[in-house]
Amino acid sequence: MDGVRALKVFMVHNSYQVRGGEDSVFENECLMLQDALELDTYIASNDSIGGILSKFLASVNVFFSAFTFFIF
Numbered sequence: 401m402d403g404v405r406a407l408k409v410f411m412v413h414n415s416y417q418v419r420g421g422e423d424s425v426f427e428n429e430c431l432m433l434q435d436a437l438e439l440d441t442y443i444a445s446n447d448s449i450g451g452i453l454s455k456f457l458a459s460v461n462v463f464f465s466a467f468t469f470f471i472f
Contacts, residue, residue, distance in 0.1 A: 406438040415445045444468070 411433075413426045433439050449458050461467075 408438045408440070409433060410440050410442070412442045413444070415443060417447055417449075 411426070411430060413422075415423055430439060430441060446458070449455055
């Protein structure tokens with residue numbers, strides 16, 4: 401592809417503690433797009449939310465997550 405730049409797509413997904421339809425849809429969309437585009441993904445999981453302290457911290461980070469901010 402001389403002179404043509406591939407379209408770049410960044411997909412973000414949060415997987416839940418119980419696998420559901422959203423997980424399957426995300427995986428299928430990635431499979432469909434990865435051949436045609438330059439695809440990058442970020443997948444987070446809420447498996448770490450279990451106790452009362454982690455639930456409180458998750459509620460505090462609803463609007464802004466400093467941890468995720470510094471990853472990028």
